[in-house]
Structure formats: structure tokens, C-alpha cells
Amino acid sequence: MAKMKPEELIKGLDYNPPSTSWMDLKADTSAGNWAYPGKPEIVKYLIGEGLPLANPREWVPSDEDWKLPPNWRDIIHQGFHERLEKYRSLKLFMDVCVRCGACADKCHYFIGSGDPKNMPVLRAELMRSIYRKDFTLAGKILTKLTGSRVMEEDVLKEWFIYFYQCTECRRCSLFCPYGIDTAEVTMMARELMHLVGLNINWILEPVANCNRTGNHLGIQPQAFKDIMDFMVDDIEEVTGVRVKAPLNEPGHEILFITPSGDAFADPGIFTFMGYLILFHYLDLDYTWSTYASEGGNFGLFTSSETMKKLNAKMYAEANRLGCKWILGGECGHMWRVINQYMDTMNGEIQGPQMTTPVNPITGTVFKNAAATKMVHITEFTADLIKHGKLKFDKSRNDHRRITFHDSCNPARGMGLLDEPREVIKACANHFFEMPSNTIREMTYCCAGGSGLNTDEIMDIRLRGGMPRGKALAHVQEKHDVNTLSCVCAIDRATLIPLSNYWAPGVQVSGVHELVGNALILEGEHERTMDLRQEPLKGFEDEV
Amino acid sequence: MTAMYSLVFVFLLVLIPLLGVGSAHLEFFFAVCVPTTAIIIFLAGFVYKIFKWTRSPVPFRIPTTGGQQQSLSWIKQNKWDNPSTGAQTFMRMLLEVFAFRSLFRNTKVQLNKETGVLGYASAKWLWLFAILFHYGFFIVAVRHMRLFTDPVPFFFTALEFGDGILQVGVPRLYLSDLLLVAGVSLLLVRRLWDARIRYISLFTDYFPLLLILGIALSGIYMRYFAKVDVVAIKAVTMGLVTFHYADLPFAQIGISFYVHVFLVSTLLVYFPFSKLMHLGGVFLSPTRNLPNDSRIKHHENPWNPAIKPHSYEAYEKDFGPAMHEAGLPVVDPANRGEEG
Numbered sequence: 001m002a003k004m005k006p007e008e009l010i011k012g013l014d015y016n017p018p019s020t021s022w023m024d025l026k027a028d029t030s031a032g033n034w035a036y037p038g039k040p041e042i043v044k045y046l047i048g049e050g051l052p053l054a055n056p057r058e059w060v061p062s063d064e065d066w067k068l069p070p071n072w073r074d075i076i077h078q079g080f081h082e083r084l085e086k087y088r089s090l091k092l093f094m095d096v097c098v099r100c101g102a103c104a105d106k107c108h109y110f111i112g113s114g115d116p117k118n119m120p121v122l123r124a125e126l127m128r129s130i131y132r133k134d135f136t137l138a139g140k141i142l143t144k145l146t147g148s149r150v151m152e153e154d155v156l157k158e159w160f161i162y163f164y165q166c167t168e169c170r171r172c173s174l175f176c177p178y179g180i181d182t183a184e185v186t187m188m189a190r191e192l193m194h195l196v197g198l199n200i201n202w203i204l205e206p207v208a209n210c211n212r213t214g215n216h217l218g219i220q221p222q223a224f225k226d227i228m229d230f231m232v233d234d235i236e237e238v239t240g241v242r243v244k245a246p247l248n249e250p251g252h253e254i255l256f257i258t259p260s261g262d263a264f265a266d267p268g269i270f271t272f273m274g275y276l277i278l279f280h281y282l283d284l285d286y287t288w289s290t291y292a293s294e295g296g297n298f299g300l301f302t303s304s305e306t307m308k309k310l311n312a313k314m315y316a317e318a319n320r321l322g323c324k325w326i327l328g329g330e331c332g333h334m335w336r337v338i339n340q341y342m343d344t345m346n347g348e349i350q351g352p353q354m355t356t357p358v359n360p361i362t363g364t365v366f367k368n369a370a371a372t373k374m375v376h377i378t379e380f381t382a383d384l385i386k387h388g389k390l391k392f393d394k395s396r397n398d399h400r401r402i403t404f405h406d407s408c409n410p411a412r413g414m415g416l417l418d419e420p421r422e423v424i425k426a427c428a429n430h431f432f433e434m435p436s437n438t439i440r441e442m443t444y445c446c447a448g449g450s451g452l453n454t455d456e457i458m459d460i461r462l463r464g465g466m467p468r469g470k471a472l473a474h475v476q477e478k479h480d481v482n483t484l485s486c487v488c489a490i491d492r493a494t495l496i497p498l499s500n501y502w503a504p505g506v507q508v509s510g511v512h513e514l515v516g517n518a519l520i521l522e523g524e525h526e527r528t529m530d531l532r533q534e535p536l537k538g539f540e541d542e543v
Numbered sequence: 544m545t546a547m548y549s550l551v552f553v554f555l556l557v558l559i560p561l562l563g564v565g566s567a568h569l570e571f572f573f574a575v576c577v578p579t580t581a582i583i584i585f586l587a588g589f590v591y592k593i594f595k596w597t598r599s600p601v602p603f604r605i606p607t608t609g610g611q612q613q614s615l616s617w618i619k620q621n622k623w624d625n626p627s628t629g630a631q632t633f634m635r636m637l638l639e640v641f642a643f644r645s646l647f648r649n650t651k652v653q654l655n656k657e658t659g660v661l662g663y664a665s666a667k668w669l670w671l672f673a674i675l676f677h678y679g680f681f682i683v684a685v686r687h688m689r690l691f692t693d694p695v696p697f698f699f700t701a702l703e704f705g706d707g708i709l710q711v712g713v714p715r716l717y718l719s720d721l722l723l724v725a726g727v728s729l730l731l732v733r734r735l736w737d738a739r740i741r742y743i744s745l746f747t748d749y750f751p752l753l754l755i756l757g758i759a760l761s762g763i764y765m766r767y768f769a770k771v772d773v774v775a776i777k778a779v780t781m782g783l784v785t786f787h788y789a790d791l792p793f794a795q796i797g798i799s800f801y802v803h804v805f806l807v808s809t810l811l812v813y814f815p816f817s818k819l820m821h822l823g824g825v826f827l828s829p830t831r832n833l834p835n836d837s838r839i840k841h842h843e844n845p846w847n848p849a850i851k852p853h854s855y856e857a858y859e860k861d862f863g864p865a866m867h868e869a870g871l872p873v874v875d876p877a878n879r880g881e882e883g
Binding site (some may be wrong): 088 | 545548586592595596597598599600601602603604605607608609610611612613614615618619621624625626627638640643645648649650651652654656659660661663664669673674733736737739740741743744745746747748786815816818819820824825827828829830831835837838839841842843844846847848850852854855861862865866868869870871872
């Protein structure tokens with residue numbers, strides 16, 4: 001937890017830049033400003049799996065010597081050149097920024113820290129300054145005057161600090177008149193850093209786990225089954241109904257994949273239970289999988305190669321089990337990958353048995369998923385609700401006064417905005433929106449995605465979470481909101497410390513936890529508690 | 544400081560034709576050679592830059608989705624901010640290019656340190672200044688086409704008439720001149736005024752603003768104050784575009800014309816190699832000019848690397864026996880303790 005109280009943090013904020021030019025300011029590499037580097041054995045394992053990482057070693061970012069390979073300048077230059085040739089986005093975004101400053105106060109890290117290098121424009125300039133020097137004529141001649149500089153170790157260290165302090169949330173891109181997307185720049189910077197061995201363990205260990213065990217937490221299949229059995233027991237305790245939980249079973253129509261964070265801890269497990277209840281209610285012809293037990297794609301934070309390798313498992317497993325289409329759970333960056341990358345990267349490995357998804361209960365054809373064959377759970381549930389296929393007792397969510405947090409990736413990389421709201425409003429009576437400048441496409445990041453969901457960098461996370469936290473505190477005060485719902489597993493992990501700090505008393509919940517609470521199962525006993533085994537309204541004394 | 548450098552640099556640029564024509568009498572050089580070369584560099588540079596960008600592929604569709612996606616039939620799609628077809632994307636680009644729609648969204652964060660309230664205020668000033676400037680510049684540039692066409696097409700005369708409709712003074716005052724000077728000055732003042740914008744500003748941010756201001760002011764000076772011989776100028780400009788350079792009336796034109804032309808030439812040469820190329824770049828931005836349809840139809844990545852997932856067989860090799868013991872189905876009979 002942060003050393004500072006929220007009031008102190010706010011008092012200390014200064015949005016005015018320092019007098020020193022940013023080029024003359026070194027990055028602060030002291031502990032607390034960075035997440036731990038990747039463990040050498042994990043880097044070695046991933047290199048062995050054919051991924052573009054390098055230079056496994058023990059190193060500490062606060063040390064002077066980062067143990068870079070001797071030819072690191074050439075590697076970075078060559079890697080930069082390659083990526084300029086591979087991505088028009090990078091080339092364009094290096095050239096067309098006019099530094100109008102429209103993005104400056106749109107980044108949650110800038111708002112929470114006041115650090116000018118967190119202004120998206122300047123974050124990208126950290127890379128543009130090298131681009132100009134290395135790849136443009138004017139930059140070669142006029143140097144500092146035109147904002148170009150030579151690649152030095154200090155610049156690389158600055159990249160490490162600031163490009164891991166970007167959550168690729170794309171909020172700046174929404175406001176940029178040319179659509180310059182800092183997420184693209186950040187992704188490229190990270191790819192370059194990986195080539196010389198600058199990486200963080202919070203990303204690489206999950207990548208290694210996803211690759212080998214199927215999920216980022218490294219849960220082995222037998223343990224995954226244990227967890228599911230445990231949840232089935234809990235559901236029986238709450239509802240009196242023993243739900244089906246098919247796992248790794250071939251021959252079903254639908255494969256269901258959700259982020260494994262939901263199998264791991266509060267409050268994700270309640271969302272996991274919500275899925276189980278819904279699918280049991282529908283008697284859905286589906287299966288879970290342990291091999292593809294991770295929806296979240298930590299490759300998005302690493303490199304496009306890693307993203308492709310991890311994503312491919314979804315199709316590989318659908319093919320192996322003979323599933324016709326895939327239903328995807330509540331996850332943020334998983335859906336950006338599915339919407340914008342999946343078919344382009346892995347469409348060719350889709351088996352011939354896969355078809356455009358059709359809701360077996362309502363007959364709705366999901367034409368918007370004709371290529372990927374993947375449907376978002378809130379699209380699926382909203383469709384069921386519209387067709388009157390779900391019977392809810394909304395009062396079972398009456399102890400919750402709910403607001404909704406749009407996760408950056410489904411919001412700005414997909415446009416999934418109304419579907420979750422439709423679901424929440426159908427199964428709960430008290431729903432309140434946060435201020436309009438902080439939701440939907442203008443939503444604020446949870447400050448933990450893309451590589452910061454780790455305790456060693458908690459101060460920075462809490463700062464970055466300030467805009468979201470403030471908006472939450474606003475509805476808490478105004479409408480007595482006590483539940484922040486979301487459709488992302490990283491949110492369910494990161495928003496808890498955030499709300500404890502900025503809006504104490506607000507709980508975090510997935511949307512399908514609310515569905516699971518409200519759904520009236522056939523043969524259930526009278527419910528007196530919710531999936532958290534906390535008393536429902538009116539049953540406070542009985543539990 | 545960088546703003547001062549830029550100002551000095553623009554003054555130096557003004558001095559060159561003043562000396563070149565005023566003292567050295569290089570009228571032909573400054574009226575014909577310089578602008579012709581500049582136009583060639585501008586066109587070639589512009590094409591080269593666009594070519595250079597388009598040579599790199601767009602492997603992935605990454606539009607920023609600024610509204611509701613195309614989803615279930617009863618959920619209203621935000622077609623202009625989250626387009627799923629070419630026509631919708633065209634509308635999005637149209638609004639982007641002609642109305643600066645993304646910039647129109649701009650807000651300003653305000654933190655009240657006493658109450659701890661984080662608020663958002665509408666901040667459309669940048670949008671307004673940018674619109675004034677760009678439309679002012681556009682109309683001025685198009686209006687100049689009457690100097691390069693004979694007979695002058697109806698469109699240009701109509702624009703000129705509309706532009707001068709206020710009929711203030713002789714010669715008539717053009718509204719676009721006011722727009723341009725106001726727009727560029729406001730953008731400049733904003734850049735100098737706002738500490739944050741000043742902090743991120745480079746020489747290359749001040750220079751084009753000051754250069755364009757110089758162009759506008761020199762143009763206004765020659766038209767309204769020096770009252771240069773427009774008939775002579777038209778003779779020269781028509782000579783330029785028809786490649787007939789003999790007997791052009793250089794001497795009848797005041798020196799302010801040469802300053803104006805030289806500054807414009809500088810801008811043309813500078814344009815393709817600077818941030819001003821956002822004019823071409825905005826059309827190519829992959830976060831804006833692509834429909835959000837990669838879940839709907841297949842797109843090809845030209846360099847898609849051959850990467851395979853960690854296979855199920857390898858997975859079962861690691862965990863097979865334990866899976867079998869836990870009651871999970873396994874494929875390899877050996878994992879069930881049976882002979883293969």
C-alpha cells in the first residue's frame with residue numbers, strides 16, 4: 001500500500017513541467033519505479049520455445065550496470081529498422097505528431113503523477129528522438145534543436161521506466177487528431193527492449209505458464225479440476241443445485257474460455273461460478289478446457305510473436321475437441337487480441353468444423369463473429385435476455401448498488417459498451433453510471449494492465465488509478481454505490497487496492513457474478529446468500 | 544528559447560530575397576528558379592513520403608473504437624466512431640479531415656487540491672484555433688489559383704467574391720486573410736502560453752507557425768499596403784505555369800512580392816520533410832482509416848510468421864498421468880496406464 005494518504009498525494013501533484021528540458025532529465029531507476037525483471041530460467045525457457053527474447057541474466061534496474069550485450073546499440077537500431085518496415089503505424093506515428101498537446105492530460109499516469117514524460121506525446125518522443133537521429137536527415141544534421149538525440153544507456157533506461165509505465169489503454173489515441181496510438185509505440189519499444197534483455201517478470205512468467213500449463217497462473221490440469229469441483233460445491237451450498245462442469249470433453253458444440261484469473265481468487269471465482277450457473281441453466285452443449293484455460297493474452301504486452309503463439313491455443317483446442325465455435329469470458333486484453341489480431345494471426349489454423357456462431361437457445365447468428373468464431377459472453381447473455389430466455393430475481397442483487405467500469409481494451413479496441421450494461425440492468429435494480437468523461441470510450445485504465453499488476457510498483461499503480469478512483473468515489477458519494485462491476489479479470493485484481501485507496505468500501509465484481517446471483521435455477525432452494533456467501537437483503541440474520 | 548531561434552531564422556529567410564533582389568537584382572532567380580525548384584521538391588517529396596509510408600504494410604487492423612461496435616441487431620452501433628464497413632469508415636475520415644472530430648472531443652482535467660475533486664472541462668479552444676487556421680489557409684491557397692489560371696474558372700472567382708464580400712476598403716479585404724492570421728497567431732500564443740505545451744515544443748513546432756505568419760503578413764503587406772501591380776504578377780505567374788519566361792515584367796513588381804514568394808518556396812521545400820506532412824498522414828492513420836471488421840472477415844498479414852502453439856501432445860506429455868488420475872479425459876493410452 002502506498003506510503004502517502006490520498007490527500008497528501010493530491011496536494012503534492014503539480015501538472016506544471018519542471019524547468020529542466022526533458023532531454024536533460026534522467027529517469028529515476030530507484031526501487032519502486034519498476035517491476036522485477038524476468039527470471040533468467042524463464043527467459044531461457046521462452047527462448048527455447050522460439051520466442052524473440054534475449055540475454056537471460058540476473059540484473060537489477062537500480063544498479064548502474066544493466067548487463068546489456070556489448071552490441072546492444074546495433075541490435076536496437078536493427079530492430080527499430082525492421083519494425084519500421086513491418087508496421088506502417090509505427091512509421092506514421094513517428095512522423096506526423098505535431099505536438100499539439102491534445103493527449104497531454106488524457107493519460108491516467110500523467111494525471112496521477114504530473115510527470116511530464118507520462119504525457120503520451122512525450123512518452124512517444126522518447127522513441128521519436130532516437131528515430132529522428134537514426135532514420136531522418138534533418139535529425140542527423142540539426143540534433144537537439146529538432147528534438148533528436150543519440151541512443152545512450154540512459155535513454156534505454158528511460159524507455160524501460162516509461163514504456164513499462166504505459167498500460168496500452170489507448171485513451172490518448174481517442175483524442176489525437178491523427179489517431180496516434182501510444183499503445184503501438186509502447187508495444188514496439190517493448191519488443192526492442194526484449195531484444196537486448198530488458199523485460200519484467202510479471203509479464204514473462206505468465207507467458208511461460210500460459211504456454212506450458214495453459215493458464216497464466218500455472219495451475220496444472222488436475223488442480224484446475226479441483227478448483228472447479230470446489231466451486232460446484234459452493235454453488236450447491238448457495239443454491240441447492242449441483243451444476244454440471246464439463247472439462248476437456250470432446251464432442252461439444254461450444255468451447256468456453258475465460259481468463260484464468262477467475263479460477264484463482266476473490267472476486268473472480270464468483271464470476272466463474274456465474275458462468276457455471278448460467279450454462280447449467282441453459283443446459284448448454286459446451287466444455288471448458290485445461291489446455292486452453294487462459295483467455296488473457298500476455299503476448300499483447302510482450303511481442304506479436306508471443307501473442308500469436310498463445311492465441312493459437314484457442315483454435316488448436318477447438319479443433320482437437322471438435323467444437324464449432326468459442327464462447328469467451330470476461331477479459332480485457334483477451335478481447336482486444338480476439339477482435340483485432342486473432343483471425344489475422346491464426347485464422348489459417350481454424351479447423352473446418354468451425355462455423356459462424358449461432359446461439360443454440362435463441363437462434364441468433366453472431367454475424368459480427370463470422371471470421372473469428374468467437375462470441376463475448378455479454379453478447380451471448382444480452383441476446384438471451386432480449387429473447388426472454390433468462391428468469392431473474394433481480395432483488396437478489398438489491399444489496400448491491402452497482403456502477404460499471406469499461407475496461408480499456410474491449411472499449412477502445414472493440415467497442416463493447418452496451419452489452420454488459422444490458423446484462424447488468426436486466427439482473428440488478430440499482431445501476432449508476434460514473435461521470436461521462438470517465439466511461440465508455442473515454443474510460444480510464446485500472447492502471448494495472450500491460451505489466452504493472454504487481455505490488456513492487458504499487459505507488460505508481462495507485463497514482464495511475466486516481467482518475468478511475470476519483471470517478472468511483474464520486475458515485476459512491478452521490479449514489480451510495482458499493483459495487484464496481486467490470487468485464488476484465490485484471491480489473492478484478494487491480495481495482496481492489498485501487499478502490500480501497502480511493503473509494504474505500506466499494507467491492508469489485510464481474511458482471512456474470514451478478515447474473516449467477518439473480519438467475520432462478522430449476523430445483524433451487526430459497527436463496528439467503530449471494531455467491532460470496534454474504535446475506536441477501538432481508539436475510540441478514542439468517543446467515 | 545527555441546521560439547526565438549525560429550523567429551531569427553524566419554527573419555534571415557526574409558533577408559535573403561531582400562538582398563537578393565534589392566541589391567543583387569536577381570529577379571529571375573527569385574521569381575522563377577526558386578519557386579519552380581520548390582514546387583518540384585514539394586511534389587516529389589510529398590509523393591516520396593506517401594510512398595515511403597505505404598511501402599510498410601498494415602499487418603493488423605487496429606482502429607480506435609470510439610463508440611459501440613456492430614453487435615446484436617437491437618444494439619445501436621456508433622457507425623461513425625466504430626465503423627464496420629467501408630462507407631462508414633469513409634464518413635469517419637470525412638468528419639476527421641473536414642471537421643477535426645477527434646480534436647473536438649478535447650477536455651481539460653482540473654484538479655481542485657482543496658476539495659480533491661478531479662473535474663473535466665470542455666476544452667475546444669485548440670479545435671477552434673486549428674479550424675480557423677486550416678480553413679483560412681485553405682481558402683487563401685485556393686484563392687491564389689486565379690493567378691495560375693487563365694481564364695479563371697468560375698469556382699475560383701466565386702470563392703474570391705465570397706471571401707471579399709465585406710467590401711471593406713480598396714483593395715477589398717479578404718476574410719480568409721483575417722482567419723489565417725488569427726488562427727496562426729492563436730496557435731502560436733497557445734504554444735507559448737501553456738507551460739506544458741511550451742515544454743514539449745521544438746524548433747520544428749515554432750518554425751512553421753512563424754514561417755506561415757511571415758507568409759501571411761508579407762502577402763497582406765504587398766496587397767493592402769505596398770499595393771503591388773497585380774497585373775504584372777499575373778503575367779509572371781502565368782509565365783511560370785506555361786514555361787514562357789521571356790519578357791516577364793519583373794521590374795514592375797515591388798520587392799515585397801519576392802519576399803512573399805521566397806517564404807512560400809521555403810514552406811514548400813520544408814513541407815514534405817516535416818510534421819506538416821500530417822496533411823498526408825491523416826489519411827493513412829490505421830487507427831482511423833480502417834473498419835472495425837477483423838472479427839467479421841479475414842485479413843492477411845503479409846509477413847505472418849510461422850509460429851505454432853505449444854501442442855496438446857506436449858501438454859499431455861507433461862501432465863497426462865495426473866490428468867487421468869483426476870478423472871480428466873486423456874488421449875494417449877499410456878497416460879491411462881495402458882500399453883500404447
